Amino acid sequence: MADGKATGQTILVVGGGLTGLTAAVESAEVGHHVILLEKEPQLGGRVSQHNKYFPKLCSPSCGLEINYQRIRNNPRITVHTLAEVTKIEGQAGNYRVSVRKAPRFVSDKCTACGDCSRACSTEVEDPFNLGTAKAKAIRNAHAFAFPSHYFMDPGFAGSEEARKLVEVCPVGAIELDQQAETLELSVGSIVWATGWKPYDAEKIRPYGFGRHANVTTNMRFERLASPFGPTQGKLVRPSDGKEVRKVAFVQCAGSRDHNYLAFCSRICCLASMKQATYVREQYPDSEVTIYYIDLRAMDRYEAFLKKVEADSQIRWTKSKPARIDEDPATKDPVVVGEDTLTGVRYAERYDLVVLATGMEPMSSSAKPPADGVTQDAYGFVVNDGGPVIACGCSAGPVDVASSVQTGTAAALKAIQTALKAGGR
Amino acid sequence: MAYDLSFAREVYKNSEMGHWIKMCMQCGVCAGSCPLGPHWEHSPRQLFQMVRAGKKEEVLKSSSMWMCTSCYNCIVRCPRHLPITHIVHGLARYAMEQGMANPQQPTHRFASKVFWENIVATGRVGEAGLTMKLYFLDGLGAGIRMGLEMKDVALGMVKTGRLNPIPFRGKIKGYAGFQAMLQKAAAIESKHKEAKA
Amino acid sequence: MEKKIGCYICKGCGIGDNLDVGALESVARKDQKIPVVRNHEFLCGSEGLELIRKDMESEGVNALVIAGCSPRAKVDEFRLGAALMDRVNLREQVLWVQPVAEGDDTAEEDRQMAAVDYLAMGCVKVKKMDAPIPFEDPGFSKDILVVGGGVAGLTAAKNIADTGYKVVLVEKSDDLGGMLSRMHKVSPTKPPYKDPEENPIAGLIAAVKGNGAIKIHTGATIKKTAGAPGLFDITIVKGGKESTERVGAIVVATGFGLYDAGKLPAQLGHGSSPDVITSLQFEEMAKAGKIVRPSDGQPAKRVAFSLCAGQRSTEHLEYCSGACCVYSLKQALYVKEQYADASTYLIYQEVRTPGQMEDFYRKVQDEGGVFIKGDVTQVAKGAGGGLSVEVNDKLLRGKEKLEVDLLVLAVGMTPSLDTVDPNKASPVGAGEFDYTKSVLNLDYRQGPSLPELKWGFPDSHFICFPYETRRTGIYVAGPARRPMGIAASVSDATGAALKAIQVVESVARGAAVHPRAGDLSYPSFRKEGCTQCKRCTEECPFGAINEDDKGNPLFNPTRCRRCGTCMGACPQKIISFANYSVDMIGSMLKEVEVPEEDEEKPRILIFACENDAYPAMDQMAQNRAKISPYVRVIPLRCMGSMNLVWVADAMSSGYDGVLLMGCRHGDQYQCHNVRGSALAEIRLSKVSETLDRLQLESARVRMVEVNIMDADKLPEVINGFVDDIMEFDPNPYKAF
CATH class of the missing domain: 3.40.50 (Rossmann fold)
Structure with missing residues (x-):
């Protein structure tokens, strides 16, 4: 990681999640200069919010760490965080890109000693924990955040306490007068890897998320299961902290549904199977029910389905639940629907219901700011020779391995496009 | 019984909104959403699969589509945007057209006879008369029994102004126009029937 | 060049306040005899870094011991161009984990001892390190071998050539195109994801044939793959004649086989009537023109597709082939295209149409395709020359019959590459290997085949690194790696092309690829100490080490991933890296x-x-x-x-x-x-x-x-x- 010159052959990668990281390191390891942009203060994207990956049930930080090492050791990669593309002009091999860089209020003198965060008494909403916990107004997003430079909440920067914290930093890294800046980059090609965001579960009214205390989402459940999450990994329910012994997972919460997202988000079946193992591992006497339309464990993920199916405490109900009620006395959620294999109507009570909410492409709202970008009805970017090369969940809902795989393919396409400027 | 698309095609073509049936993915939301769900012989989803499987007799003789109260929960929730309420009503009507609807099905009896006669007579529903007719459909004894059973509900409804105990006499304003509308509708319908035939 | 070590102790982040930095300096200077020893209040700041830079310029310091924070922190700052460096982690490994209460002299003494030990270890480490000299060979080639001339292989070849590298393409049959050339159309890849698209294979074949950078060997197989990345020597056999090519990396895209329909359960009816065919036979029929009953040539307007035929089954293929649901949708539309009054039935276990393919699913339903959740339980002769297919319908909860003209069995994909289970004993010495049975015939001590992950596929075990195989510089793409459809194969092959290019470029720099990307060190050994115990050659996870006739290891530095497993395995302690x-x-x-x-x-x-x-x-x-x-x-x-x-x-x-x-x-x-x-x-x-x-x-x-x-x-x-x-x-x- 170092300052790279933005020459005609530089590749711009937009998005510092696993897909973008991959596109960046893979092209840099061929020998190209890469500028990697991330709109959050630190890299890692959605995967860094996950507790474990399916099917190996291993930690995302393990692979991220290797990728961060590859960035640290590669002088051809330049990383800009808190950076968003505002304009793209030009043509293949020769693009001019405007980037807005928001202030971090902490300079790269920061040694991540943590003194400021410990001294800080103000807590703010923590997007990393998806509303399940608060965080210090000056912090590292999470344990393995990279670059490991702290950042300050913009709303906090003007406060009295922020001014006091300036004195706390032993190396003088807190700079409250930092302003947003605009970078003008000249690049040969652009990889678009802005990924996805969890579908807003409150929009799925019949399921009561936001109204029922013990209806949560799959991404929140990842944070709940994480040893670095709000409960240090203890699976308890939000209303009363009770251990969750009976848990339902509701598939296609917002996916395959014309009222919400009409496409299939692909990963949610496997994600729920994985999360079912979290419950089963933590509480051996627990019971889990997975409500589904079709179990989509593609190709060799079939082995993972078989493994989860082998646990008799995990039940499968082929049904898209009609609604979720809440018992006002106990706050138990009650799942209501029809078991399509038996025709029986059920109303089943649980400690916690996890909605397997789908993936909405970031690009559905944050469109690539360029002429000639094709997007499908859902906002995914179509690779049809336009100014950006989409990969990972910018192009379609994919799992982690496919994100990396398409990020690698995009790296080659980016190299080919950048080479069109060769000699100029 | 064999899967045979001739019945399905018939429904897609002739039954109101019937062509939507092919889009059902059998998720079960409609059945779970229906407030009367447990009382249905076949849930909408099942009816749709039966249509696709060519089970004409079973579908058209089913009492299920007569159970719909038009609450629209299923339409609102259907992930495939099927207009389920309309499809179900369409099937009921198609069963009637085909002469396969069970004449003893209470809703059928109520809708096609009691309700119809009541509204056609004056141009509006006479609540008291309609209720009486409904109760006495199965004879005097059954009517009295039913009336006694429901008397508290009825009194409550009267008290709150939900039921007018005085039968509506005379005709609505513009009854002639109402009649003309009915005649026009009947003409359109018979034209449709001819076209289908 | 003479090594001159400079030791720099940072006093920031509380180190100076809590440790006796003077004593540490004296350890470096006196005990360790480090010629240049300095401290600074804030070493990673510009002034601190300047201090080091100055010493490197004026004092000739070329090896650094930096005592301060973790080697994972401040990497950019301390990239000062020194060939040798160690970061002594006083902050995370001493200071932050050994809190000392006020006045607790013992604890303070313990903490100082730890700091002294770590500093001493860092000094010794740098003393014992040499700067790696990148491995070079005048014979390095940047050309890339692509094995397989189907859609994945052609895509890889075209992409490699389009990036400016030469390609050697080997295809075992006489024509390019592979399985896809036997197919009619492909499933949608572009919005609105509703209609099958034209088969791209003819255009791809023409592009590859017309590209001067791609040398094509059809009707050819590989008799031997010797060497290592940058230095692979490929013996190609064509019409009995042998030729060799030197390449730097290999993309294997040998596609898939089809599960033998003859082995399918009898209830699926294969063999009972000519009107029960496989999905590939159906593609060929659609490509040839009319969709008819093979038995009597009558139009086949009523077609049933039995998905997962012999798949997701412990008796047959345990996995899902990942593509059959989508290609069966496409095939249902072929019928509809030919016959407006077509009846198509898709008999499924789970409809697997992920992502935007859900739109394609809806399109087929809109076209009247009927989906039946269940299994085919019996196939018999139907009325009028057709088939009567009995289905256990799980949603209608009973046996139902379908009268159809054709039953298409979506048989699964089988692996196309020879693989070995890495957990079983090495096949070395197991007798003469039949080279006609191997795709690559690797001349590797650990055997001619690629290590297997599961079910005969050499897929990567890693979620985060799906291209990482255990044979450096050899990347498997498309359904040869794991079952996948056409669009996925195209993307997979493009990524594999990148990895192959990355290897030849890394090899040219003498650098390792993932996971120690960029590492210039590589192992060497002291031959006179070797007892030919073969542990290194057996244990290398990447098969990097061959053996000579006497059992001495023959290192292939460009196969090496620099993990040091050989070094750990050696009982004679004779394997080492310049810096490890x-x-x-x-x-x-x-x-x-x-x-x-x-x-x-x-x-x-x-x-x-x-x-x-x-x-x-x-x-x-x-x-x-x-x-x-x-x-x-x-x-x-x-x-x-x-x-x-x-x-x-x-x-x-x-x-x-x-x-x-x-x-x-x-x-x-x-x-x-x-x-x-x-x-x-x-x-x-x-x-x-x-x-x-x-x-x-x-x-x-x-x-x-x-x-x-x-x-x-x-x-x-x-x-x-x-x-x-x-x-x-x-x-x-x-x-x-």
Whole structure:
């Protein structure tokens, strides 16, 4: 990681999640200069919010760490965080890109000693924990955040306490007068890897998320299961902290549904199977029910389905639940629907219901700011020779391995496009 | 019984909104959403699969589509945007057209006879008369029994102004126009029937 | 060039306030004889860095010992161009995990001792390091071999050529195009994802044939793949004649086979009527023109598709082929295209139409396709020359019959490559290998085939690194890697092309590829010390080492991923890297001052995997967990590089215990070098002999699995081990 010159052959990668990281390191390891942009203060994207990956049930930080090492050791990669593309002009091999860089209020003198965060008494909403916990107004997003430079909440920067914290930093890294800046980059090609965001579960009214205390989402459940999450990994329910012994997972919460997202988000079946193992591992006497339309464990993920199916405490109900009620006395959620294999109507009570909410492409709202970008009805970017090369969940809902795989393919396409400027 | 698309095609073509049936993915939301769900012989989803499987007799003789109260929960929730309420009503009507609807099905009896006669007579529903007719459909004894059973509900409804105990006499304003509308509708319908035939 | 070491001690982040930096300087200067020793208040700041730069320019300092924070921090700042450097982790490994209460002199003394030991180890490490000289060979080729001329192979070849590299394409049949050339159309890839698209294969074949950078060998197979990345020598056999090509990397895109329909369960009716056909036969029929009943040539307007035929089944293929649902949708539309009054039925277990393919599913329903959840239970002759297919309909909960003209069985994809289960004994010496049965015929000591992951596919075990196989420079793409459809194969082949290009470029720089990307070191050995025990050649997870006739190892530096497993395996301690060796680690551990027995301060050595355990320890320090002051940590490239002699050295030097922290191993291994931690465990199982010989308890040496997220568990793991060790008497070898 170092300052790279933005020459005609530089590749711009937009998005510092696993897909973008991959596109960046893979092209840099061929020998190209890469500028990697991330709109959050630190890299890692959605995967860094996950507790474990399916099917190996291993930690995302393990692979991220290797990728961060590859960035640290590669002088051809330049990383800009808190950076968003505002304009793209030009043509293949020769693009001019405007980037807005928001202030971090902490300079790269920061040694991540943590003194400021410990001294800080103000807590703010923590997007990393998806509303399940608060965080210090000056912090590292999470344990393995990279670059490991702290950042300050913009709303906090003007406060009295922020001014006091300036004195706390032993190396003088807190700079409250930092302003947003605009970078003008000249690049040969652009990889678009802005990924996805969890579908807003409150929009799925019949399921009561936001109204029922013990209806949560799959991404929140990842944070709940994480040893670095709000409960240090203890699976308890939000209303009363009770251990969750009976848990339902509701598939296609917002996916395959014309009222919400009409496409299939692909990963949610496997994600729920994985999360079912979290419950089963933590509480051996627990019971889990997975409500589904079709179990989509593609190709060799079939082995993972078989493994989860082998646990008799995990039940499968082929049904898209009609609604979720809440018992006002106990706050138990009650799942209501029809078991399509038996025709029986059920109303089943649980400690916690996890909605397997789908993936909405970031690009559905944050469109690539360029002429000639094709997007499908859902906002995914179509690779049809336009100014950006989409990969990972910018192009379609994919799992982690496919994100990396398409990020690698995009790296080659980016190299080919950048080479069109060769000699100029 | 064999899967045979001739019945399905018939429904897609002739039954109101019937062509939507092919889009059902059998998720079960409609059945779970229906407030009367447990009382249905076949849930909408099942009816749709039966249509696709060519089970004409079973579908058209089913009492299920007569159970719909038009609450629209299923339409609102259907992930495939099927207009389920309309499809179900369409099937009921198609069963009637085909002469396969069970004449003893209470809703059928109520809708096609009691309700119809009541509204056609004056141009509006006479609540008291309609209720009486409904109760006495199965004879005097059954009517009295039913009336006694429901008397508290009825009194409550009267008290709150939900039921007018005085039968509506005379005709609505513009009854002639109402009649003309009915005649026009009947003409359109018979034209449709001819076209289908 | 003469090595001149500069040692720089940072006083920032509380180091200067809590440690006796003057004493540390004197350790470096006097004990370690480091010529340039300095400290600075804030070494990673511009002034501190300038101090080092100046010494490098004016004092000729070319090797650095930087004592301050973790080597994972401030990497950019300390990239000062020194060929040799060690970062002594005083902050995370000493200061943050050894809080000292006001006035607790013992604790303060312990902490200072730890800092002294770590600094001494860093100095020794740099003394024992040499700058790696990148491996070079005048014969390096940047050309790339692509095996397989189907859609994946052609895509890879075209992309490699389009990026400016030459390609050698080998296809075993006489024509290019593979399976796709037998198919009619392809499933939609573009919005609105509703209609099958034209088959791209003809255009792709023309583009490849017309590209001067692609040399095509059709009707050809590979008799031998010798050498290593940059230096592969491929023996190609065509029409009985042999020729050789030198290439730098290989993309294997041999596609898939189809599961033998003859083996399918009888109830699916294959063989009972000519009107029961496979999905590929159906494609060929659609491509040829009319969709008819093979039995009598009558139009086949009523077609049933039985999905998962012989798939997701313990008796047949255990996996899902991942593509059949979508291609069966496409095939249902073929029928509709030809016959407006077509009846199509898709008999499924689960409709698997992920992503935007849900739109395609809806399109087929809109076209009247009927989906039936269930299994075909019987196929019989139907009325009027058709078939009567009985289905166990799970949604209607009963047996239903379909009268159809054709039944199409969506048979699964089978692997196309020879693979070996890496957990079974090496096939070396198992007799003459039949080269016609192998695609690549690797001239590797570990056998001619690629290591298998599962079910005959050589797929990567890694979620984060799907292209990583265990044979460097050889990338498998398309359904040869794992079952996949056409669009996925095109993308997969494009990525594999990138990886192949990356390897040839890395090799040209003498650099390693993933996971130690850019590492210039590579192993060498002292031949006269070798006893031909073959452990290195057997244990290398990447098959990098061949053997000569006498059993001496023949290193292939460009196959090497620099994990050091060979070094750990060698009982003679003769394998080493310029900057990583048995002697280096051995010298480091001996540099720790082991207190006398009567001081009652045990010393415990921790070997930590630098990929997972070490970052977890940094995190533990960030949490300010309290760790026993008696432990000393040495990071290893990989547990696979752990040489047992270090354990023996530690014991004979008076350490009281040794703890090894490696990654999870077994089926769900996380070791980036595949077998490192597993091999360490096996080696460790033999250490009890050594300990017995030294008359020491075998429980003094323990290996634990540490995940990168285990920061919260580590204090218990480490302090618990220390407590256990303190139950024993002190190591009696302290006296010697």
